Amino acid sequence: MSMHSPAGGPGGMGGRTMRTFTQDRSVADHRLARDTLRRVLRFARPYRGRLTFFLVLLAVDAAAGAATPLLFRHLIDDGIAQGDRGLVVALGLAAAGLALVSAGLAVVERWVSAHVGEGLVLDLRTAVFDHVQRMPLAFFSRARTGALVQRLNGDVLGAQQAFTSTLQTVVSNSLTVAFTLGAMVVMSWQLTLLALVLLPAFVLPARWFGRRLADLTRRTYELNADAGQLMNERFNVAGAHLAKVFGDPARESARYAAQARALRDVGVQRALVSTWFRVGLTTLASVAIALVYAVGGLQAITGTLTVGVVVALTAYLGRLYGPLTALSNVQVDVMTALVSFERVLEVLDLVPSVAEKDDADDLRAAVAAAGASIELDHVQFRYPGTDEVSLASLEPAAPLGKDTVTDTLHDVSLSAPAGAMVALVGPSGAGKTTVSQLVSRMYDPTSGAVRIAGVDLRDVTFESLRATVGVVSQEAHLFHDTVAANLRYARPEATDSELEAAMRAARVWDLVASLPQGLHTVVGDRGYRLSGGERQRLAIARLLLKAPDVVVLDEATAHLDSESEAAVQAALDTALAGRTSLVIAHRLSTVRQADLIVVLDDGRVVEQGTHTQLLDADGLYAELYRTQFAPASAQPAGAPSTAEPGPVSGTGRGGSPPSPAPSPSPRP
Structure with missing residues (x-):
């Protein structure tokens, strides 16, 4: 039996199952853009070989896990019950070998998924960083820095989950359920039906707990963001200076303490709900196993089933409920990953309003030949509206819309x-x-041209x-x-x-x-x-x-x-x-x-x-x-006049530069 499986046993069903239910279920209602999935697969193209190998490993691992209870069945019925010592030893060694194989597969799976996942993170982060660097100044004047950083961190990592955790969860759980149900039906369709009848007792409470955990998790993120924003504003040098000049340390401490207390309270609630969730799943699993032992034991007494079959069926239960419960929330897992991908693609789809032409010229050659003259030729200009340079998700405090923009420059011409x-x-x-x-x-410029050395700046390389x-x-x-x-x-x-x-x-x-x-x-x-x-x-x-x-x-x-x-x-x-x-x-x-x-x-x-x-x-x-x-002009007679000050060096031609003033001492 696979020791790293999401449903490795009754006591282990709460791990990945609980994590999947902490996600926000409202994301499942999100409408993805039509070509999002196609573009997601395009990012996976360089890793298709490793992803295929990864899926094969998951299939082999699921099959090895499903084979273990069968070995136990034969060990009990054909070995122990028949007194065949050689068979008992052989099947025990086979079960141990499967455990070693499963452990080895777990290591290889993690190695492959880590290479694919970290490679995707690298690709996405560099793509977003490179693209954001090409955005015009107007973009940075509106977008929140924290929101951009979140795209490079949180959303990129969320997108990575599509090809690592989410893919592994869906494929591994699906194969585990398929192999387990197949083996259980062959051994006893009656007990298999009883196990499936008990499934709502797992799924329905799990979904309720999942909604509660998702709300608490979202609240935790919000409170952490607020506390982080407070610390960022107070701990940077400008904010610290303002706080020391105008602020009240007691008031600042009280404000942060209130946020910290709120985080504590939510943390306690999350811990209790999570504990009830794990304890509930474990208890229900124990009850289900007890029922199967009871019903299967009666059938074993009457000779309908063997003892080995009863033991194998109870072992399979531990591999059935966890994956089925997790698969009931698989839409949330998949959509969470795809929405993160969509948020990354949203940034990559922003078209820079100031871009370099494919056949742009080198301005240095023109300057070397003609000199660095400057010319503005009938320039008209208006600053771009918010809907032209930004995203609503990057500035939620100011909803995007059509701005009423007017020209800033009107037919400006000058030459230097x-x-x-x-x-x-x-x-x-x-x-x-x-x-x-x-x-x-x-x-x-909106119209007209800006030239250096006679070359339009829109025609030169950055x-x-x-x-x-x-x-x-x-x-x-x-x-x-x-x-x-x-x-x-x-x-x-x-x-x-x-x-x-x-x-x-x-x-x-x-x-x-x-x-x-x-x-x-x-x-x-x-x-x-x-x-x-x-x-x-x-x-x-x-x-x-x-x-x-x-x-x-x-x-x-x-x-x-x-x-x-x-x-x-x-x-x-x-x-x-x-x-x-x-x-x-x-x-x-x-x-x-x-x-x-x-x-x-x-x-x-x-x-x-x-x-x-x-x-x-x-x-x-x-x-x-x-x-x-x-x-x-209002100074007293005899006072030095400032109406016509002498030339000041640095921006004037002619006149002697003044002696350099002594530099102030550097701050400690």
Whole structure:
């Protein structure tokens, strides 16, 4: 008898049977997409040889398990009853041999299923990860990170069950039931019928307990998710800072304790229901065996049956009720696995709105030949609606639907020759950041074209675009890794000496050299161990290491104190030298020396020109400039004027760069 069978004996019927009944039965009502099963089988194609071998092993194992009670029957009737010592020894050794064969089959089955299952997990995870990486920025701005991670973890593992646990459960239990019923009917159809009459006493309570366990399991998942969300928000560095500034430790502890108590209570309920479930199955099995012994014993006394047949039938009962009970819930098992597969396929079916053409060109060749000029040609743009870039299951708090979207940019045209600096200014919401995101191809224009070196960005490879365009934003993001790893993210093959050169140019080497582990210092979550100015200079060093031909600065000096801003601006001088640059800044003093200033308002270009030309035109730029420096006119006589500050290096041409400001001490 197979020792690893889901129904290895009366005491073992609760194992896999109980697990299958803890699943949510409502999933059985889910309507699968028409081609889901076909696509599932496509993922299994590389493993069809191993899966076939796996099914053969299950059949051999089920047959070996069914043969064991027959050996016991002959051992009792033909060996013990007849006093044939040789036959008793032979049949006992045969039964022991079958047990060894069954144990060996269990190991081989697990080896095969592990290879198939882990291979599928690898295939699915890499497929989802690679596909999600190709999704546009709009997708990540809406999808919950936790939901995406769940697709890579929980749903992928659930999909794996289709070819491992679920397949094994269905095939093994079906074969076990077939072999067992066949042998029982041959020995005594009357006792077999009695065993089947008792089956509802197993299935009906099991289904009730199953619904209760499924509800408790679902509640456990929800409570664990809530507790995990609370810990994630409070234990990341930004959340911990907010909690320490505004929070109340006692209130936070009470909130978490309430969630923990709820988990405890549900855990106790699950333990009790599970115990009743196991005890109930075991008791019913014992009662059924007792009845078969009683009825079969009476038949043995009258000579209708032999003692060996009665013993064999009771042994078969242990192999019958567990698999039959589990098979009564097989639809839930299969649908659970297929729904997990469908959720994975749902992500894989999302079509990236920003995609690379099959015959895309290398932008670097065009830049080398014509220079890194930038051109926006009658660009119209609207941000995609939620139904175009997201899934309802990835953002359940905001049901998908048709958004009312309006254009963000209206017929925008501008041109920057190679090596020139173009500044984008205007009120908040004018479309400045949108223009910068089009140049780095985070989005594609709704109409019109964005070109670098005369080539439409929709016609170039992503690799060559990444190599050509570098971006420094106002929130420099650093991974929770070392300084060196964060810099090498832009150029993995860079040597330590190249890292040092980039950091010297970015005015941050002295800081890094003073750190306890130097280049190998871990910067913390989002670089939180460093100040804002230090993070910005490391971001500039990363950009210098990449050495792009086009630089996009999106408020790179916003929110910095004057000392940090001076150091960052000095680093930007080096970063912009000889490169085409697109600079967004609210502080107009930082863009006065730009080759071209483009003024945007409500998604339209309303003015273009140099600083002097735009002041003379007395339009929106002049109004913004006067507004920004208006307080200077109210200063007391003799106070230093700020109405016309000197050129600030980093975003201007001409003017001497200021001396680098001393770096603030790194946070411990």
